[in-house]
Amino acid sequence: MAFGVGLAIFCTLCFGLGDVIARRAMFHLSPAGILFITVPMTVVSLGAAVLLAEGPGAFSGHGLAFFGLAALMGFLAYVSGNVSYFHGMKRAGVTLAAPILGAGPLFGVLLAVTLGGERPGLLTIGGAFVIVAGVAVLVSDRERIAE
Amino acid sequence: MSRLAARAPRPSTVTAGILLAGLAACSFASAGYVASQLVGDGASGMVVAFYESLFGLALLFAVNMRALSRGAQPPRNGILWGLAAGVAYAFAIGAFYTSLERIPFSVAAPITGAVPLASYAFVLLLLRGSERITRRAALGAAMVVAGVAMVGVSA
Numbered sequence: 001m002a003f004g005v006g007l008a009i010f011c012t013l014c015f016g017l018g019d020v021i022a023r024r025a026m027f028h029l030s031p032a033g034i035l036f037i038t039v040p041m042t043v044v045s046l047g048a049a050v051l052l053a054e055g056p057g058a059f060s061g062h063g064l065a066f067f068g069l070a071a072l073m074g075f076l077a078y079v080s081g082n083v084s085y086f087h088g089m090k091r092a093g094v095t096l097a098a099p100i101l102g103a104g105p106l107f108g109v110l111l112a113v114t115l116g117g118e119r120p121g122l123l124t125i126g127g128a129f130v131i132v133a134g135v136a137v138l139v140s141d142r143e144r145i146a147e
Numbered sequence: 148m149s150r151l152a153a154r155a156p157r158p159s160t161v162t163a164g165i166l167l168a169g170l171a172a173c174s175f176a177s178a179g180y181v182a183s184q185l186v187g188d189g190a191s192g193m194v195v196a197f198y199e200s201l202f203g204l205a206l207l208f209a210v211n212m213r214a215l216s217r218g219a220q221p222p223r224n225g226i227l228w229g230l231a232a233g234v235a236y237a238f239a240i241g242a243f244y245t246s247l248e249r250i251p252f253s254v255a256a257p258i259t260g261a262v263p264l265a266s267y268a269f270v271l272l273l274l275r276g277s278e279r280i281t282r283r284a285a286l287g288a289a290m291v292v293a294g295v296a297m298v299g300v301s302a
Contacts, residue, residue: 004249008258011242016265018235020273021228028225032211037226039204041233046197046241058194069185070198071206076178078203079210085171092164094270095280099263099288100165104172104179105295108256111180127297131260134290137283138165 016098022086023094031086039078099138106131176256182244183252192244200240260295263288 018038025034050058089097106128113119178199186192221229246255267280267288 004246004255005258007242007246008250008255009261011239011246012259012261013265014235014239014242015259015262016267017269018232018239019262019266020269021232021235024273025225025228025232028222029229033221033225034229034232035207036211037221037229038233038236039200039207041230042237042240043197043200043204045234045237046193046200049237049241050191050193050197053193054191058191059197062190062194062198066185066188066190067198067202069181070195071202073178073181073185073195073199074202074204075206076174076181077199079206081171081174081178082203083207084167084174088164088167088169088171090164092161092168094266094274095284095288096161097164097168097171098266099284099291100168101172101175102260102263102288102291102295103169104176105256105260105298107173107176108180108252109298111176112253115180121301123301124298127257127294127299127301130294130297131291132294134287134292134294136287137290138287 019089019094019098023089026086026090031083031090034086035078035082039082096138100135103131103135179243179247179256180252183247183255186244186247192246192248193241196237196240196244200237254299257295257299260298261292264292 022034022038025037029037085097085101088100109124109128182192182195182199185195243255243259267285270280
């Protein structure tokens with residue numbers, strides 16, 4: 001459990017670093033240009049990690065349903081997700097776009113409730129309201145918008 | 148007055164950016180939910196992350212084929228920063244899907260809501276002078292993170 005939480009925290013740090021580096025790359029490249037450099041690098045890095053950690057056998061033995069869902073995830077994460085995010089970052093800056101992306105777990109909780117049948121507690125509902133209020137504070141930042 | 152109006156920034160551009168970031172948030176959360184159903188079912192988090200990015204790359208190429216065919220050679224600086232971002236994202240996705248093998252999605256997802264805090268820390272290191280963190284932005288980010296923490300604790 002603790003190792004899993006540690007991995008999620010490590011993931012958070014890497015996403016934060018990746019976002020800022022991608023923003024830095026935007027000084028030289030368009031959002032689409034960055035995608036065509038970052039995504040192949042991500043594929044190569046993950047492929048190398050799987051080869052080293054699990055061997056070539058890990059790539060095979062998966063059914064059609066697995067590949068169908070992986071393709072759906074690829075679309076959600078890279079086509080509608082990354083493309084929207086990089087264009088959003090280009091227009092609003094990383095200091096506005098990143099916190100809005102941070103509200104994504106709220107949508108995840110909604111999915112867990114509607115698709116997974118989970119019942120959220122009072123703290124979850126309160127947290128959801130705080131997230132929405134935080135996003136409202138961000139999007140009404142006149143000083144940032146006026147820059 | 149007219150010159151001022153001509154030079155004034157367009158809030159609609161920022162609003163469009165905010166909406167796009169919101170769409171991205173929904174997309175990433177949905178992908179994470181699907182991943183939580185796949186991981187551990189005969190495939191490790193790393194393998195799921197690899198195939199997701201492989202399909203994502205193929206779809207990106209398919210969607211942007213025309214733009215690619217007339218694309219100019221990108222500057223070296225941009226390529227290097229882009230490659231570094233790719234490695235950071237690989238670590239992030241691999242770690243997240245591997246964490247789903249050990250903890251539920253409802254616990255892992257809220258933790259990643261703290262990405263804004265990590266981003267702000269790295270902005271101070273790498274984007275000092277080009278991106279500014281206003282008090283209101285910091286307050287909003289802190290509220291988002293606090294809300295995510297509440298959701299995480301309740302999970």
